[in-house]
Amino acid sequence: MTRRFKLVGLDCPVCASKIERAVKAIDGVASANVNFLTERLTVEFSGDLPEKFADALKAAIRKANPDISVRSA
Amino acid sequence: MIYAVAKIIAKKRDKIRLSPNQRRLAQILAGGAVYAAAILINADSVALKSALYLAALAAVGGSIIFAALRGILRGEIFDEHFLMSIAAVGAFIIGEQSEGVAVMLFYQIGELFQSWAVGRSRKSIAELMDIRPDYANVKRGDTVERVDPGDVEVGELIVIRPGERVPLDAEVVEGRSMLDTAALTGESVPREVLPGDSILSGSINAGGLLVARATKPFGESTASRILDLVENASAKKSRPERFITRFARYYTPAVVLLAAFIATLPPLLIPGASFADWVYRALTFLVISCPCALVISVPLSFFGGIGGASRAGILVKGGNYLEALAKAETVAIDKTGTLTKGVFSVQKIVPRGVTELELLELAAHAEIYSTHPIAQSLRQAYGAEPDGARVSDVEEVPGCGVTAMVDGRRIAAGNARLMARLGVDHDDASAEPGTVVYVAEGGRYIGYIMIADALKGDATAAVDGLRKAGVKNIVMLTGDAQNIAERVATRLGIARVRAELLPDQKVSAVEELMGELSASGRLVFVGDGINDAPVLARADVGVAMGGLGSDAAIEAADVVIMNDEPSKLAVVIKIARRTMRVAGQNILFSLGVKGLILLLGALGVATMWAAVFADVGVALIAILNSLRTLKRVN
Numbered sequence: 001m002t003r004r005f006k007l008v009g010l011d012c013p014v015c016a017s018k019i020e021r022a023v024k025a026i027d028g029v030a031s032a033n034v035n036f037l038t039e040r041l042t043v044e045f046s047g048d049l050p051e052k053f054a055d056a057l058k059a060a061i062r063k064a065n066p067d068i069s070v071r072s073a
Numbered sequence: 074m075i076y077a078v079a080k081i082i083a084k085k086r087d088k089i090r091l092s093p094n095q096r097r098l099a100q101i102l103a104g105g106a107v108y109a110a111a112i113l114i115n116a117d118s119v120a121l122k123s124a125l126y127l128a129a130l131a132a133v134g135g136s137i138i139f140a141a142l143r144g145i146l147r148g149e150i151f152d153e154h155f156l157m158s159i160a161a162v163g164a165f166i167i168g169e170q171s172e173g174v175a176v177m178l179f180y181q182i183g184e185l186f187q188s189w190a191v192g193r194s195r196k197s198i199a200e201l202m203d204i205r206p207d208y209a210n211v212k213r214g215d216t217v218e219r220v221d222p223g224d225v226e227v228g229e230l231i232v233i234r235p236g237e238r239v240p241l242d243a244e245v246v247e248g249r250s251m252l253d254t255a256a257l258t259g260e261s262v263p264r265e266v267l268p269g270d271s272i273l274s275g276s277i278n279a280g281g282l283l284v285a286r287a288t289k290p291f292g293e294s295t296a297s298r299i300l301d302l303v304e305n306a307s308a309k310k311s312r313p314e315r316f317i318t319r320f321a322r323y324y325t326p327a328v329v330l331l332a333a334f335i336a337t338l339p340p341l342l343i344p345g346a347s348f349a350d351w352v353y354r355a356l357t358f359l360v361i362s363c364p365c366a367l368v369i370s371v372p373l374s375f376f377g378g379i380g381g382a383s384r385a386g387i388l389v390k391g392g393n394y395l396e397a398l399a400k401a402e403t404v405a406i407d408k409t410g411t412l413t414k415g416v417f418s419v420q421k422i423v424p425r426g427v428t429e430l431e432l433l434e435l436a437a438h439a440e441i442y443s444t445h446p447i448a449q450s451l452r453q454a455y456g457a458e459p460d461g462a463r464v465s466d467v468e469e470v471p472g473c474g475v476t477a478m479v480d481g482r483r484i485a486a487g488n489a490r491l492m493a494r495l496g497v498d499h500d501d502a503s504a505e506p507g508t509v510v511y512v513a514e515g516g517r518y519i520g521y522i523m524i525a526d527a528l529k530g531d532a533t534a535a536v537d538g539l540r541k542a543g544v545k546n547i548v549m550l551t552g553d554a555q556n557i558a559e560r561v562a563t564r565l566g567i568a569r570v571r572a573e574l575l576p577d578q579k580v581s582a583v584e585e586l587m588g589e590l591s592a593s594g595r596l597v598f599v600g601d602g603i604n605d606a607p608v609l610a611r612a613d614v615g616v617a618m619g620g621l622g623s624d625a626a627i628e629a630a631d632v633v634i635m636n637d638e639p640s641k642l643a644v645v646i647k648i649a650r651r652t653m654r655v656a657g658q659n660i661l662f663s664l665g666v667k668g669l670i671l672l673l674g675a676l677g678v679a680t681m682w683a684a685v686f687a688d689v690g691v692a693l694i695a696i697l698n699s700l701r702t703l704k705r706v707n
């Protein structure tokens with residue numbers, strides 16, 4: 001299962017790879033890919049959507065850069 | 074004190090609604106003005122000068138310092154804000170106030186330009202991807218509603234007005250119009266559509282009103298699928314991209330560590346070395362510790378390449394495929410459906426003593442009941458339904474042809490064996506690149522008709538283009554007979570032919586060719602995407618033609634040429650080569666300049682502001698350079 005998100009305010013490419021790594025580390029995530037140019041985060045899950053994934057995602061992004069907010073796309 | 078200023082700036086930031094770039098510009102202007110004042114003012118009062126420098130630093134870099142403090146709270150010590158802040162504040166502490174402000178000033182200017190350049194690239198990319206339909210007009214009952222295309226169900230009727238984008242893949246029910254598919258295929262000639270024709274989402278109605286029945290949900294329609302592919306292409310990274318990602322992770326800590334050594338070791342080990350001097354050199358390191366130029370410009374080059382290709386009607390599913398295409402050494406091309414149209418048709422009529430039309434008419438009538446593809450193309454070329462009342466005594470001669478009475482004339486139509494059997498002298502047309510039907514009336518030879526799978530208009534250009542692009546080996550693969558395949562190959566200037574291949578033998582043919590490659594060479598296979606999925610998968614790069622509307626082809630291939638022009642292959646190889654070249658330039662240039670600054674900085678030759686200036690300049694040039702990959706290829 002795959003979900004896509006929009007990262008609003010993604011200005012720095014280093015943050016993009018930081019977010020990518022942080023999201024990959026969330027339980028139940030098989031792969032995560034941030035496209036810096038389209039400000040798009042694509043997350044692939046190994047099974048169903050993990051419980052409380054939205055919170056874990058927000059926390060991961062806040063840690064990388066608090067100026068970035070996430071929206072579903 | 075600094076923290077307090079940062080707090081005030083942060084608070085203000087929420088009150089005044091400025092875009093991040095406007096805010097940055099305001100900081101640069103304000104900081105720059107105070108900075109100029111600090112430099113120009115007569116240095117009677119050192120305290121006043123220091124106060125002005127501090128004010129300039131706060132104005133231009135306050136927000137950076139604030140962000141750095143926030144970063145520390147999150148445990149992010151290698152954050153670029155933090156490193157810039159240390160450099161600027163450190164400069165102040167060792168008494169280089171002017172340098173400290175200059176560092177922040179140039180850094181902010183660099184960030185502004187970088188953000189502008191990234192914004193510009195994002196805009197060009199957004200324009201490229203401007204095929205997403207925003208709404209659909211659905212006919213529900215007697216009314217037409219404007220809804221989100223995702224809400225339309227398969228089978229519903231949609232209305233597409235002139236100038237509107239087709240929202241979902243559909244089949245025309247009513248109306249006729251011209252469709253502009255340029256955004257999908259890169260082709261600017263509009264296509265006529267009539268009731269019964271299928272239309273693809275993303276194309277634009279350039280003519281009259283159309284009513285169509287949705288055949289696919291929005292998510293599976295062509296426009297959505299293309300966008301998905303292009304957006305996800307960044308997941309499949311090329312080697313330069315992977316290198317940069319890995320490099321960026323280690324570069325900053327390494328430079329910071331070096332800076333720490335430079336600040337501490339020489340003053341301790343070298344007698345007479347000044348602490349302030351070596352700290353200054355260390356701060357120069359910190360100033361260029363951000364790998365941003367590389368981290369943006371390399372993926373941007375590849376994204377630009379993929380975007381540029383999609384504008385030309387070619388979908389590339391990842392940077393890794395661009396990399397492989399750039400190394401294309403052998404191109405294996407399937408004949409039928411790729412170089413040829415895949416449809417048999419009458420190519421040549423050579424009458425002897427009758428008119429062309431008469432010859433065709435007689436042959437088509439003689440073959441009236443035959444279901445053979447040759448007979449079908451004869452009837453098609455004739456243009457009208459043969460009249461059964463004019464034909465009698467039809468007799469099939471197995472493996473040879475047919476004889477029949479047409480308008481009371483005894484007609485024989487078939488191959489050379491049939492002519493020999495009837496004892497008719499005839500032209501020797503065995504050199505023709507197709508199947509030849511000889512026709513005789515009574516015992517008299519009246520000419521021949523050549524039927525072949527027609528070459529596509531750009532087949533010759535396609536092969537020439539590949540050779541000009543530097544592809545060493547061009548090999549034609551086909552299931553056709555050796556002699557026909559060879560004749561087609563000769564006409565196109567292809568030296569190597571593997572003919573009479575069954576579908577599974579194509580895989581082993583491709584494997585053999587891959588065995589001949591040099592270590593860095595890659596093999597590209599081009600097919601029409603029908604029945605050749607295993608070959609597409611086996612080749613280094615599998616390219617499918619005519620992907621528009623063919624889900625199987627889009628699924629199986631690494632690269633999809635949306636229309637059916639084989640000449641697009643040379644275009645994508647050129648785009649790939651240019652992309653690799655630009656990415657390579659960016660890596661070399663950025664790393665080279667950074668290395669040079671590090672060296673000069675360590676030697677104490679480069680000043681801090683010169684280091685920032687050079688670093689920012691490199692970043693900008695690299696970004697602008699990568700935008701070149703978006704340009705068209707001739």
